[in-house]
Amino acid sequence: LEPVPVRADADGIDVEALAATRADAVIVTPAHGLPLGGVLAPGRRSALVHWARERHALVIEDDYDAEFRYDAEPVGTLQGLAPDVVALVGTVSKTLAPALRLGWVLAPPDQVGALAAGRGLQDLGSPLLEQLALARLMSCGGLDRHVRSLRPHYRARRDAVLAALATAVPAARVHGVAAGLHVLVELPAGSDEATLVAVAEQHGVRFYGLARHCAGAPPFPGLVLGYANHTPHELTAAVELIGELLA
Amino acid sequence: LEPVPVRADADGIDVEALAATRADAVIVTPAHGLPLGGVLAPGRRSALVHWARERHALVIEDDYDAEFRYDAEPVGTLQGLAPDVVALVGTVSKTLAPALRLGWVLAPPDQVGALAAGRGLQDLGSPLLEQLALARLMSCGGLDRHVRSLRPHYRARRDAVLAALATAVPAARVHGVAAGLHVLVELPAGSDEATLVAVAEQHGVRFYGLARHCAGAPPFPGLVLGYANHTPHELTAAVELIGELLA
Structure with a gap:
C-alpha cells in the first residue's frame, strides 16, 4: 500500500x-x-x-x-x-x-x-x-431516536462556537458548519497558526491547526475546533481565548 | 513475513x-x-x-x-x-x-x-x-474461581473420551491427555485418516485429521478429538462411531 x-x-x-x-x-x-x-x-x-x-x-x-x-x-x-x-x-x-x-x-x-x-x-x-x-x-429504532436526541445538543454547541467567534474573532471565516462535530476557522492571512495552538495549550485549551491535516502546504492558516465534548460555556470561553491571543 | x-x-x-x-x-x-x-x-x-x-x-x-x-x-x-x-x-x-x-x-x-x-x-x-x-x-478472583469450577467438567469429558476409546478403539494410542480440550488419537498404521473423517461427518460427527495440522507428512494417521463442547454421553457415542468405522 x-x-x-x-x-x-x-x-x-x-x-x-x-x-x-x-x-x-x-x-x-x-x-x-x-x-x-x-x-x-x-x-x-x-x-x-x-x-x-x-x-x-x-x-x-x-x-x-x-x-x-x-x-x-x-x-x-x-x-x-x-x-x-x-x-x-x-x-x-x-x-x-x-x-x-x-x-x-x-x-x-x-x-x-x-x-x-x-x-x-x-x-x-x-x-x-x-x-x-x-x-x-x-x-x-432506538439508535435513530438516540441520534435525533443528540442533534439539538450538538447544534447548541456549534451555535455557541459560532456566536463566540462572531464576537471574539470577527475577522475569521468559518467553514464546514452545516454538519459534524467540528468547525474550521480560517484565520487572517499571516496568522501564526502553530504558535497560536501552542500558546492556547499552555492556557489549557487544545485544538488542532489546519497544517496538521494537510499533506502539503495548507491553503490558509486555520484552526480545527471540535465541540462535541464541551459545554457551550466552555466552548465560549475557549473561543474568547483565541480572540485574546489573536488580538 | x-x-x-x-x-x-x-x-x-x-x-x-x-x-x-x-x-x-x-x-x-x-x-x-x-x-x-x-x-x-x-x-x-x-x-x-x-x-x-x-x-x-x-x-x-x-x-x-x-x-x-x-x-x-x-x-x-x-x-x-x-x-x-x-x-x-x-x-x-x-x-x-x-x-x-x-x-x-x-x-x-x-x-x-x-x-x-x-x-x-x-x-x-x-x-x-x-x-x-x-x-x-x-x-x-472471579476468573480464577470460574476456571477452577470448569476444570472438573472438562476433566469428566476427557475421561469419557478416554474410557470410550479404551473400549471402542483399544488399539489406539492417545496423546496429550494431561491438559487442554482435545486429545490426539494415534490410529493403527495404515489407517485411512481422510476417509474416516469424511465418513464420520456423514454420520454427523466432525473431527479433524492429524494431516490437517501438519505442514509436511504427518508422523502417523491420527484424529484430533475436541471435547469441550459436548456432553460425556455425546462424546461416548462419537467415539463408539469411530470404533465401528475402524472395525
Missing part, C-alpha cells in the same frame, strides 16, 4: 487530481470533509463514480459525520449511487461510544468474501455481545 | 531444527501442543531461550490450554524464565467466551511501544466495557 495525497477543497476531493494519480482505491468522506468541512459536490460525485468504473477502482466511503447534519436535509451516500464500486464504512464511535469499537462495511458484492476472510485472519472478528445489542437497538 | 514450519514432537518444538532456519521469531505453545498435545520439555525450554538470546529473536508464547491441566501441577511460562525475549499472549476465548474477543500480550519492555502503536493503527484498540468487566472479574 502506497498512500498518495490528493487535493481537496470545500466541494470535497478534486476528482481530476485523483485521476492524474495511479491510485486504484480512494478514501473519501463525502458527507463532511475533515478538516475543510465541505460536502462532496454533486458533479464530483458522478465524476468519482465514473472514475472508479473506468479505472476498475474501489471508492471507500467513510460515512463520517453523516448523522449530525444541522442546517439541511441529510446527504445521500455514494454507495447508494454505485454499490458496485463503493464500499461504505460506518461506525458508532460518535453516535454511541468510542468504547464499543463497532463499525461496519457495506462492500461491493464481489469483494465481500475476500474482506471477510481478511477480517478473520486479523482477529476472528468483533465482540458478539455488543453486536447483538446494537442490532437490537437498531431494529427497534 | 515468511512462515517457516519447524518440526515438533511430544516434547514440543525441536529447537535444533529451529536454529537451522533463518527465523528471527517463533510461535510456540509450550503448555499444550496442538495437535500433539505435549508439554515443552525442560531442556528445550532453556535451549529455546538460549537460541532467542543468541539470535536476538523473539519467542511468542501462546499460553494455550494452560488453564486446563488435569493430572499435574500447572506448567510455568517461558515468559517467566526470560521476559527479555518472550512475548506471552493469552485470551479468555476458552475460559470465558469466544464472543468477548479479549486477549493480551505481555511483551519484552523494549517492544511495548511499537506493539501499542501497531495496535492503534489497526483499529484503535479493543472494546472498553469488556476490558473493565474482565479487570474487575480478575481482581476479585
Whole structure:
C-alpha cells in the first residue's frame, strides 16, 4: 500500500487530481470533509463514480459525520449511487461510544468474501455481545431516536462556537458548519497558526491547526475546533481565548 | 513475513531444527501442543531461550490450554524464565467466551511501544466495557474461581473420551491427555485418516485429521478429538462411531 495525497477543497476531493494519480482505491468522506468541512459536490460525485468504473477502482466511503447534519436535509451516500464500486464504512464511535469499537462495511458484492476472510485472519472478528445489542437497538429504532436526541445538543454547541467567534474573532471565516462535530476557522492571512495552538495549550485549551491535516502546504492558516465534548460555556470561553491571543 | 514450519514432537518444538532456519521469531505453545498435545520439555525450554538470546529473536508464547491441566501441577511460562525475549499472549476465548474477543500480550519492555502503536493503527484498540468487566472479574478472583469450577467438567469429558476409546478403539494410542480440550488419537498404521473423517461427518460427527495440522507428512494417521463442547454421553457415542468405522 502506497498512500498518495490528493487535493481537496470545500466541494470535497478534486476528482481530476485523483485521476492524474495511479491510485486504484480512494478514501473519501463525502458527507463532511475533515478538516475543510465541505460536502462532496454533486458533479464530483458522478465524476468519482465514473472514475472508479473506468479505472476498475474501489471508492471507500467513510460515512463520517453523516448523522449530525444541522442546517439541511441529510446527504445521500455514494454507495447508494454505485454499490458496485463503493464500499461504505460506518461506525458508532460518535453516535454511541468510542468504547464499543463497532463499525461496519457495506462492500461491493464481489469483494465481500475476500474482506471477510481478511477480517478473520486479523482477529476472528468483533465482540458478539455488543453486536447483538446494537442490532437490537437498531431494529427497534432506538439508535435513530438516540441520534435525533443528540442533534439539538450538538447544534447548541456549534451555535455557541459560532456566536463566540462572531464576537471574539470577527475577522475569521468559518467553514464546514452545516454538519459534524467540528468547525474550521480560517484565520487572517499571516496568522501564526502553530504558535497560536501552542500558546492556547499552555492556557489549557487544545485544538488542532489546519497544517496538521494537510499533506502539503495548507491553503490558509486555520484552526480545527471540535465541540462535541464541551459545554457551550466552555466552548465560549475557549473561543474568547483565541480572540485574546489573536488580538 | 515468511512462515517457516519447524518440526515438533511430544516434547514440543525441536529447537535444533529451529536454529537451522533463518527465523528471527517463533510461535510456540509450550503448555499444550496442538495437535500433539505435549508439554515443552525442560531442556528445550532453556535451549529455546538460549537460541532467542543468541539470535536476538523473539519467542511468542501462546499460553494455550494452560488453564486446563488435569493430572499435574500447572506448567510455568517461558515468559517467566526470560521476559527479555518472550512475548506471552493469552485470551479468555476458552475460559470465558469466544464472543468477548479479549486477549493480551505481555511483551519484552523494549517492544511495548511499537506493539501499542501497531495496535492503534489497526483499529484503535479493543472494546472498553469488556476490558473493565474482565479487570474487575480478575481482581476479585472471579476468573480464577470460574476456571477452577470448569476444570472438573472438562476433566469428566476427557475421561469419557478416554474410557470410550479404551473400549471402542483399544488399539489406539492417545496423546496429550494431561491438559487442554482435545486429545490426539494415534490410529493403527495404515489407517485411512481422510476417509474416516469424511465418513464420520456423514454420520454427523466432525473431527479433524492429524494431516490437517501438519505442514509436511504427518508422523502417523491420527484424529484430533475436541471435547469441550459436548456432553460425556455425546462424546461416548462419537467415539463408539469411530470404533465401528475402524472395525
